[in-house]
Amino acid sequence: MVKYEIHESNQFPDRRTDNGESKMIDVWTEKHRPDTLDEVVGQEKIVERLKSFVEQDSIPHLMFTGPAGTGKTTSAIALAKDLYGDSWKQNFMETNASDDRGINVVREKIKNFARTKPVNADYKIIFLDEADNLTSDAQQALRRTMEQFSENCRFILSCNYSSKIIDPIQSRCAVFRFNRLTDEQVKQYIDRVADSEGFEISDDAKDAVLRVSEGDLRRVTNVLQTTSLNTGDIEEQDVYSASAALKPEEITKIMENALAGKFMDAREELSELMIDRGLDGQDVIASVHRELFDLDIDDRKKLELVDSLAEYEFRIAEGGTDDIQIEALLAKLADLGTR
Structure with a gap:
């Protein structure tokens, strides 16, 4: 069994293995x-x-x-x-x-x-x-x-x-x-952390880190630390699992199902992913926003969808129920698909 002790420092709790050995885990954002x-x-x-x-x-x-x-x-x-x-x-x-x-x-x-x-x-x-x-x-x-x-x-x-x-x-x-960092600058930082901490990370995993962090180096560092605790060879799926984020192909498939009129299929699949990854409504809206510009629909519909996303995000921020607002978003996609 793994036991934890709280320490007043810039470190994670003391991790003790089954044989009693102790290992202090630094907080990488400060390290x-x-x-x-x-x-x-x-x-x-x-x-x-x-x-x-x-x-x-x-x-x-x-x-x-x-x-x-x-x-x-x-x-x-x-x-x-x-x-x-x-x-x-x-x-x-x-x-x-x-x-x-x-x-x-x-x-x-x-x-x-x-x-x-x-x-x-x-x-x-x-x-x-x-x-x-x-x-x-x-x-x-x-x-x-x-x-x-x-x-x-x-x-x-x-x-x-x-x-x-x-x-x-x-x-x-x-x-x-201060401007957001470029993808190349973030990748150089990822390589530097990987070399320092002694783990391997694939190119696809780097792209995943870029996607979920959106240029925020603190989030990059936290994702790398969380992911590397479970594996020394980080792959794309590890990043999405550790960061509780949707993969591009997952959210794209859900949107395409909704646009094709398969509302219940899209709703059921998204609900399962939200429960499995621990996602909230704003996480889903952010994922939809990242991927909607690559959808095979005309620009006017994309414009209308962006406007709707802003409305649903505002409702959730003001206390609206996540499930209802996300279902309303899927219904909006289904409506766009019929036009």
Whole structure:
């Protein structure tokens, strides 16, 4: 029997085998996080400009904006390590606005850190992750704090949507827009992790990782770690099973059945896959969206289907029943097939 113990560290629980041997499993998202800007994957132009700040030993307030898993947090931490060396932890504070959204986090937590003097440096760095989740009052307080402590503190704000950050804050920051990584960059990262961790991965499996991760390196890393725990030779099916995702041919077959008027067949097959893989409605909608553009139907029907997908996704997000909304989607496909 396998037993687990909880440890307060960046590691999975202690795995004990039948013969009593213990093996600690690291959390790969932290284990493979770059320590310097030179190691950051992709974002070459952004990295080049950040390195110039390090060379000048001076940075303005910064704003990193872009999709999840593209290197915003990694770049902020790597920048701090390159600037401060061994004393980076004393001069760097990270806080997440999703956890502390209100004005008190600015008035208390951030201000208390900003008031203290930097260690062997001219200024500290406060990294505010998911800053677009800050309330309006908190953003106004943050603007005043940025003005008050500008001599000994620099702010790096990270967000998915810069439009949710008020203009007075945006105007005080140099804005860096992070793009999704290319397929080639992600594959190079997969090869690097595979070499480091000692597992093999087929080309089809790499394509599967690309499909389920959609350019998010954190998700890439988690999928690789989860899959490699069960096998040292990763194949395509292993990736889809570990990530609870639908294979392209599976969702395509279901859509084609629905378009051909075989509503009950499509419904039954999709229901079985959802139960088997542990999928929810939004997972299915995302899979349909990825594959619908390759369907053999005219563009006007694809346009109508995209519009319907947005509606069903919104209903599920607002509390609609997954099964009913997915069946409505299949019914929409069946209706399109009769036209």
